[in-house]
Structure formats: C-alpha cells, structure tokens
Amino acid sequence: MKKLVRSFGLSAAAMAFFACSGDDVTKVYETTTPTVGMDLVAAGDERPDCDDDHDGKLIYVADSSMAFFCSNKEWLPFGGETMRGPTGEPGEKGETGEKGDKGEKGAKGSKGDKGDAGDGCTLSEIEGGVVVTCGSDVDTLYNGKAGVGQKGEQGDACSLKSLDGVGVEITCGSDVDTLYDGKAGSSTVSVEGGCTLVSDENGVVTFACEGGDVVLSKALCGSAAYDPAESFCLLGKVTALSATCAGETIDQRKQFCDPREGGHAYDYVVLEFGGVTQVWMAQNLSYGTDLEGESICSNGTETCDEAGRLYDWWSAANVATSESNTKQKMNQSYYQGICPDGWHMPNETELYNLLNYNGKNANGMSSMTMGKALKSTTGWAEVSTDVDGNGEDLLGLNIVPSGSFSPVEGDAEISVIQGEELAVFWIASEEKDNNAYTKAYTLVFANYADNTMYNPSPKGIGASVRCLMDL
Numbered sequence: 198m199k200k201l202v203r204s205f206g207l208s209a210a211a212m213a214f215f216a217c218s219g220d221d222v223t224k225v226y227e228t229t230t231p232t233v234g235m236d237l238v239a240a241g242d243e244r245p246d247c248d249d250d251h252d253g254k255l256i257y258v259a260d261s262s263m264a265f266f267c268s269n270k271e272w273l274p275f276g277g278e279t280m281r282g283p284t285g286e287p288g289e290k291g292e293t294g295e296k297g298d299k300g301e302k303g304a305k306g307s308k309g310d311k312g313d314a315g316d317g318c319t320l321s322e323i324e325g326g327v328v329v330t331c332g333s334d335v336d337t338l339y340n341g342k343a344g345v346g347q348k349g350e351q352g353d354a355c356s357l358k359s360l361d362g363v364g365v366e367i368t369c370g371s372d373v374d375t376l377y378d379g380k381a382g383s384s385t386v387s388v389e390g391g392c393t394l395v396s397d398e399n400g401v402v403t404f405a406c407e408g409g410d411v412v413l414s415k416a417l418c419g420s421a422a423y424d425p426a427e428s429f430c431l432l433g434k435v436t437a438l439s440a441t442c443a444g445e446t447i448d449q450r451k452q453f454c455d456p457r458e459g460g461h462a463y464d465y466v467v468l469e470f471g472g473v474t475q476v477w478m479a480q481n482l483s484y485g486t487d488l489e490g491e492s493i494c495s496n497g498t499e500t501c502d503e504a505g506r507l508y509d510w511w512s513a514a515n516v517a518t519s520e521s522n523t524k525q526k527m528n529q530s531y532y533q534g535i536c537p538d539g540w541h542m543p544n545e546t547e548l549y550n551l552l553n554y555n556g557k558n559a560n561g562m563s564s565m566t567m568g569k570a571l572k573s574t575t576g577w578a579e580v581s582t583d584v585d586g587n588g589e590d591l592l593g594l595n596i597v598p599s600g601s602f603s604p605v606e607g608d609a610e611i612s613v614i615q616g617e618e619l620a621v622f623w624i625a626s627e628e629k630d631n632n633a634y635t636k637a638y639t640l641v642f643a644n645y646a647d648n649t650m651y652n653p654s655p656k657g658i659g660a661s662v663r664c665l666m667d668l
Contacts, residue, residue, distance in 0.1 A: 237415050237425055247272050257415055259426060262397045264404075264413060275392060275404070318365055318376050320357065327357055329365070331376060338367070400424040400435075432467075432474070432668065455537040458486055465666070466593040473550045476666035479595050481505025484535060488512040495599035495616075495661065504599040508535065510637050510656030513542070513623045532625040536664035542625040543665050548640065552649060569647040573597045577644040578617040586618070586644025594663075596620050596642055602659030618644045621660040628653035 326339035414422035418430035442454035490511030495504035531541035572588020
C-alpha cells in the first residue's frame with residue numbers, strides 16, 4: 198500500500214520541476230420525408246402577436262396539439278375544427294351601384310353530414326347590408342360596388358341565401374361558403390379545402406387535407422424532425438432529453454454517461470467561437486479500472502468525487518509503461534487514451550483554439566489572462582490575506598485545484614503536492630529528448646497566476662485528464 202504524503206506551498210523548485218521534469222443509448226431519429234418547419238409554444242396564451250412580422254407563419258401549440266396560421270393579424274386554426282376567416286374591420290359604405298343582371302341559378306350542392314348541435318346563426322338586415330350572428334360571433338356584410346375599404350383590397354360584393362332553416366349560404370363572387378345550424382359539439386365534417394389533424398408523434402404533426410396530407414415538423418435538427426418535449430438537437434444529432442446513468446436520471450443537455458465501471462455521469466459544456474466548436478468535459482476524469490502506471494484520487498483523498506483522479510502519463514495515455522521511450526501515435530486527429538469512447542485527450546491545436554484563438558478567446562480575453570478566466574470560482578488557496586486564488590469560470594469549464602504527485606522510482610511512496618494551489622492536465626503531445634520521448638506536455642493552472650503554463654513534464658508525475666468529444 199503506497200503512503201500518501203501531502204505537502205503545501207508552491208516553491209520555485211517545484212515549478213522548475215514541471216518545466217523540466219445501465220446505460221441508455223442516445224435516441225436518434227432520422228427522416229427522409231420533406232417537412233415544413235414551424236414555431237412551437239407550450240400553451241395557447243404564449244403565442245406571439247399575429248402582426249406583420251408573423252404574417253404567413255405557422256405555429257404549433259403543444260398543450261392543445263393544434264397548429265395556427267397567421268393571416269390578416271389573426272391566428273387561424275389549421276386543422277381539427279372547421280376553419281373560418283377572421284372578422285375584418287368594415288370598410289366605408291360604397292356607393293349604390295346599378296342593379297346587375299340576374300345570374301343563373303347554381304346547382305344545389307349535396308348536403309354534408311349533420312354535425313352535433315351547435316350555436317345557430319341568425320340574420321338581421323341593416324341599411325346597406327346584413328348582420329350574421331353565430332353564437333358570440335358577429336359579422337357584418339355590406340352591399341355595394343366593388344371597391345377599396347379602409348382595411349382591405351378591392352373585392353366582390355356578397356349575397357346571402359337561406360337554406361330552409363338549416364343554415365345560410367354566403368356567396369362572394371365565385372366563393373361560396375355555407376354556415377349550418379346545429380347543436381353544440383364538434384363536427385366531423387371537413388369543409389372544402391379544409392384539413393383534419395390525424396397524427397401528432399415523432400416530432401411531426403400530420404394533417405389530412407384535400408389534395409393530400411400535410412406534414413409539419415415541430416422542430417428540425419438538420420433534416421430530422423424532433424419533438425422538443427422529448428429531445429434536443431446536439432451538434433446535428435437528435436438526442437433524448439434524459440437518460441439513465443448508474444441508476445440515476447441525467448439531463449443530457451448538461452451531462453453525458455461514461456458506461457464504464459457501472460456508469461459515471463460527467464458535466465460537459467459546448468463552446469463555439471471563431472467558427473470553432475468544442476465540447477469539453479466540465480469535470481476531471483475519475484475512471485480507475487485496469488490502468489497501466491500509477492493513479493490516485495486527486496489531492497490524496499479517499500474518493501475521487503470532488504476532483505477526479507491523478508494519472509501518470511502511461512495510465513492517462515493507456516499504454517504500457519515499457520513503452521515510455523517510444524513515441525505514440527499522437528499525430529492523428531484524436532488520441533483517445535483513457536477517455537471514454539467518443540471522447541479524446543486534447544491536442545495542441547484544440548488547446549490553442551481554446552486559449553488563444555487568433556489572439557483572443559470567445560470572451561475577448563488574451564491568453565495571458567485565461568488562467569483566471571477558466572479557474573473555478575471557489576476552492577483555490579489564498580495568495581495572501583487580501584488576494585484569493587480563485588478564478589471567474591467564464592466558459593463553464595470549472596477548473597478546480599486538483600494538485601499533482603511527484604515522480605517516483607520503484608515502489609516508493611507517492612507525495613501529493615500543491616493540493617489547493619495547482620491543477621495540471623495531460624495534453625496529447627510528447628517531447629523528444631536525446632532521441633527518446635521521455636516527457637509529455639502539460640497545461641498548468643496556479644492559484645497565484647492569471648495566465649496558464651504549457652510545459653513538457655516527466656511522464657511519471659501525476660496530472661488530471663479532461664476529455665473532448667469527437668466531432
């Protein structure tokens with residue numbers, strides 16, 4: 198059993214040493230059916246105003262499974278019940294025109310299925326027109342020449358015809374609509390040109406309409422439709438909102454599950470800057486099964502929950518210790534090492550993009566202040582009585598102090614150093630010395646420094662591991 202010895206205080210010699218020495222499967226939906234995107238709201242009262250900016254747009258209301266169409270500043274139901282146009286503001290009364298020739302009598306249409314009883318409609322004549330009252334809805338139709346009103350474009354005058362007490366037929370030019378009397382209830386009759394909701398699943402809503410079905414997507418991830426109530430779009434893939442990891446439910450918008458050792462959930466953060474996208478673990482890796490080399494919990498603690506594990510190079514790179522002087526295949530795009538499947542150790546290009554993309558990072562800060570920008574807001578040792586060593590955690594990476602351990606020979610004790618003053622991370626890059634790759638690069642954070650340090654270190658020291666998602 199190796200004895201853990203904690204030492205404190207960051208000396209110049211110590212810094213010189215670093216300078217020289219049940220898992221759910223993600224649910225993905227795919228579709229090749231052409232879809233039309235529309236906006237989604239949870240409830241009807243959350244719909245935006247139907248103004249000029251939304252004219253012609255579709256919106257889907259989740260709590261009623263209904264779609265609406267914005268026309269003439271009013272949301273019209275799209276499917277389900279019979280659709281009727283909005284009540285416009287009356288135009289000015291036009292001049293009385295000459296009486297036209299009597300048109301030919303049109304053929305009587307077939308009577309549709311009688312719906313359940315609804316509110317009846319009544320007609321009352323007024324000067325120059327007629328008032329149509331159906332329940333609480335009141336419309337006014339004016340006679341007169343075709344002309345331009347205050348709120349509408351030029352159109353044809355309308356006429357009314359009673360249908361033997363069962364309703365009224367309204368004729369406006371070539372358009373003919375029929376309003377039926379009946380008991381209150383929902384009608385199963387589809388009006389000419391109307392649509393009926395037939396399904397609401399897998400992120401799409403399907404309406405049966407005259408001339409063929411219409412499929413509307415609730416949301417799109419690339420070309421794949423998905424239901425925002427169940428899934429979200431993660432880097433072009435439809436991903437379930439929740440999953441089970443180690444018997445616990447996790448929110449996959451914030452965490453992913455490493456299935457090894459019975460499952461371990463890790464926080465992650467998506468960073469986008471300067472055309473670059475990176476997905477970083479926001480916690481230190483704590484996997485500790487079947488490792489080469491040496492590994493202990495950070496800070497020499499009994500559990501690894503707080504700051505993960507410290508690994509020497511061979512355990513972090515997942516290579517045999519006998520290969521210490523052999524250059525690994527680090528020139529490939531991703532080097533997995535000890536990271537979970539689908540994740541890898543950070544390489545120099547990815548590190549540069551994070552710390553100094555074109556001279557500045559996503560927050561406009563130079564690399565000389567990235568240490569403070571990335572360090573966690575708590576946990577770091579004070580530099581002095583009036584200066585703490587904490588950072589700002591501007592990108593959500595939450596770099597906590599995890600310390601290191603010193604390189605040892607044989608079965609000697611492992612000394613944990615700088616437990617609350619340092620955080621050291623392995624990078625997938627090695628240093629050649631006298632024709633042998635005996636060192637690898639580390640990224641170092643310190644409580645007293647606003648910047649970061651990037652140095653070749655002996656492969657025997659202990660450092661933390663942060664993984665990036667393969668993109």
